[in-house]
Amino acid sequence: MSENIQQKIEQLRKELNQHNENYYLMDEPSISDLEFDLLLKELQDLEAKHPEFHDDNSPTVRVGGGVTKIFPTVQHQFRMYSLDNSYDYDDLADWEKRIIKTIDEPVEFVAELKYDGASISILYENGKLVQAVTRGDGFQGDEITSNVKTISDIPVKLTGDFPERFFMRGEIYLTRKNFDKINKQREEEGLDLFMNPRNTASGSLKMQDSGEVRKRRLSSVLYQFVSQEVPAESHWELLHQAHDWGFTISEQAKLCKNLDEIKEFINFWDTERHNLPFEIDGIVLKVNSLKQQRQLGYTAKSPRWAMAYKFKAEKVETELEKVTYQVGRTGAITPVANLKPVLLAGTTVKRASLHNEDIIKKLGLHEHDFVYVEKGGEIIPKIVGVNEEKRTSDSKEIEYIKNCPECGTELIKLEDQAIHFCPNDLHCPPQVVGRMIHYVSRKALNIDNLGSETIEQLYKERLIENPADFYALTKEQILPLDRMAEKSAQNIIDGIEKSKEIPxxxxxxxxxxxxxxxxxxxxxxxxxxxxxxxxxxxxxxxxxxxxxxxxxxxxxxxxxxxxxxxxxxxxxxxYGVQLEKGENTNEVLSNALEGKTFLFTGKLSLFTRESAEEMVEKHGGKNISAVSKNLNYLVVGEKAGSKLKKAQDIGTITILDEQEFLDLIG
Structure with a gap:
């Protein structure tokens, strides 16, 4: 009986691993999400009933769901250096000359794509993933093992003949397709869109719920083996050994014999990068021979045997067709340049952000100007200049609008701000809809199934005009909306009812x-x-x-x-919405910090600033917002700047690191 159960568990693990590979790596799911979840639930139940068959590398580990409130800071055993950058072939030629001068023998190079993501260092012991740490400042980073284990193309268990203990370094990134999916969902939920895949990947790794990390469908590429003892003579050999052990390596990497081959590789990918399913911002070049790498060594911040060639931001010229104006949730007016469609960085660009009136004046924009547009990692490209030579003599300068384009109300501009506002906040349609989208958002009332499209439909049907109207809605009113089914309508009603419990x-x-x-x-x-x-x-x-x-x-x-x-x-x-303080809102855990004032500065690694301030209050202390003689404790994280210097100058303020602060409250 026991053998049959073990066989069943192992069979389920094998089957789920294959489905994970089909879904995440091949992007060709072979079963539905429901069928996958049922198999996973079956495995979870069996593992719970039979802990004797526990395996740290089971597919159930990939599910995540564990919540990490503090990411411990871990020292890197081998420093994670940054790379020197080059922007033209003269830089690369100088680099090659320095290398040859130092080692005085033929040199081969490995050229790899420079993935635009977040760097990671992963420790493997006896073929098992033990620890994953972010790059941090190169000397230490955050330990995010549980989050990294949810990334399906990072192996938790290796195959083949691998060293006993080593680190694999690489990049964690988001494909363009998955980035677009995340932003589409955020748009439906009324949330701000993420600006680029790189920052989204980096932010995803710091999410406290590993189950949420898994949903982001992050990808990885591993590009560097690091250990005291190296089982090869070249970087190229190590890459292919790593692939045999189960790591995802770059399919595009190439062994180059000289600078001409490197140039050919760079020129090819400078054009073809737009056809890749992920973002790259350059090419990384490494001396292939590990012996030569050791001879070349390091500068204070970078390896002498590696160089990053960065692509220049692409710029194109096109015609400005007209300027339109968008009204945001808060009434802020954003001018947008509507352009004659032009291909830029692999996508067709039709719009560019102008931000505010000051930008328009600075550019000196005229009607039907020919403008230079640049895209540097943002969703909406920006205009960086005007080709005044193509401007016609009768072209008129663009004048900023005086009235709201949606409701006609006269705009106002505050003296201390560059943005114009529509003051008709209660009746201007985009503001009304935006305010209600904000009300149902995750950080506010968190009403499930009420996306922006549904709210817009409800508003157009005159069923809602302010947040209180949600609570008067009936299922019968919701059902006639586009693409609305019985269950969806009921879920909305249930979500609205549940929101009455929100504090x-x-x-x-x-x-x-x-x-x-x-x-x-x-x-x-x-x-x-x-x-x-x-x-x-x-x-x-x-x-x-x-x-x-x-x-x-x-x-x-x-x-x-x-x-x-x-x-x-x-x-x-x-309607029963909570408009008074709950009993436990100001729960005090101790008086350890009673009468003491605190301020946090720099990049915190053991906790967020919000949770730190909450800890102060729950232990009787008080948070203040500036360094002064009234401050008792300044808690400093990485790269603390002017506040730390001012506290040191005052001389009476106690300066703590994060651990010392935690020690104060026991």
Missing amino acids: FEKVLFGIGIKHVGETVAKKLVKNFNTIEDLKKATAEELCQVEDIGMKIAVSIVDFFNNPENILMLERLKS
Whole structure:
């Protein structure tokens, strides 16, 4: 019986591993998500009932779901150096001359694509993935093993004849296809779009829930073997050995005998990179011989035996057809250049961001100008110049609009800001829809199944105009909407009902008071127990709350002076939405920090700034926003700058690292 169970477990693992490979590596799923989940559930149940057959490398490990609140900082056994950059062939020729001068013998090079992602160092012991650490500052990084194990093309168990202990280094990245999928989902949820695949991959690796990391479908390429003892004489040999052990290596890497072959490789990929399913920003060149690498050694920051050739940002010329204006959720007006379609960096560009009136004036834009457009890793390209020689004598300078393009209201521009605003926040259609999309978003009321398209339809049908209207919706009203089924409609109703349990601070953030973000909402709730208390507060009283200045205070007072907002809040309250503080909001765990003030600066690695400030408050301390004689403790992370220097100059402030802060609270 026991043997049969073990065989069943091993069979399920083998089958699931194959399906993972089909899905993630081949992009050709052979079964549905439901069928996959059922197989996975069967394996999870068997493993739970029979722990004697536990295996750290089971496909169930790939599922994630574990939550890591602190990523420990780990010292790299072998420093992760950065590469020197070159931008033209003269730089490469000089580099080659320095190499030949040092070693005085023939040199071969390996040319590899420079993947645009996040660097990782992975430790393997006895063929098993033991630890994964981010590059960090090159000397130390964050340990993110559980997140990396969810990436299906990184092996957790090796095959073949591999060394006992070594590190594999590589890049974790997002394919263009998966990046687009993530942004499409975020758009449906009313969230801001991610700007580029590189930053999204890097941010994904720091997500606390490894189950969410898995959903991002990250990819990897491993490009460097690192160990005291190396089982080969060249980098090229090591790459192919690593492939035999189960690592994904670059299929495009090439062994080059001289600079001419390197140039040929670079020229080819400078054009063909746009046909790749992932982003690259250059080519990495390495001396192939490991003996020669050791002879060449390192500078203070880079290996002398490697060089990165960076592609120049592409720029094209096209005609400006017209400038249109978009209205955002907060009423901010964004001008957009509509262009004659032109091919740039592998995609057809039709629009470019102009940001604000100041940019238009700086460029001196005229109607039907021929403009230079550049794309440097952003979703929307930008105009970087104008070809004035092609401008006609009767061309008129572009004048910024005076009225809102959506509702006709006269625009306003604050003295301290470069952006124009439409003040008709309660009735300007994009603002109304944007505010409701914000209300249902994950960080606010988190109402599932209510995407931006559904909200737009509800608004067009005049079923909703402010957040309180969600709670009056019926399933019968929702069902006639496009692509709406019975179950979907019921899920929306259930999600709206569940949102009544969301705490006051998230509701306050969700109702969309201008300048009241997540942090400000939390601080308001700590000082005002109910929405009624907040409504009665004067601007001067609001300014007594930490980090709230007159600008935010006036915005809050203005919000409560509007009768339409008051009516909306009364309706929300009548529907049971939480508009007062819960019992455990200000739960205090100890008085270890009582009477002490704290400020956090630099890049924190053991906790987020938000969680650190929460720890201070839960142990009786107080957070302040600036370095002054009133500050007791400054907690510093990496690359702490002016605040650290100012604290040192004052001389009476105790400076702590992150671990010393944790020691204070036990």
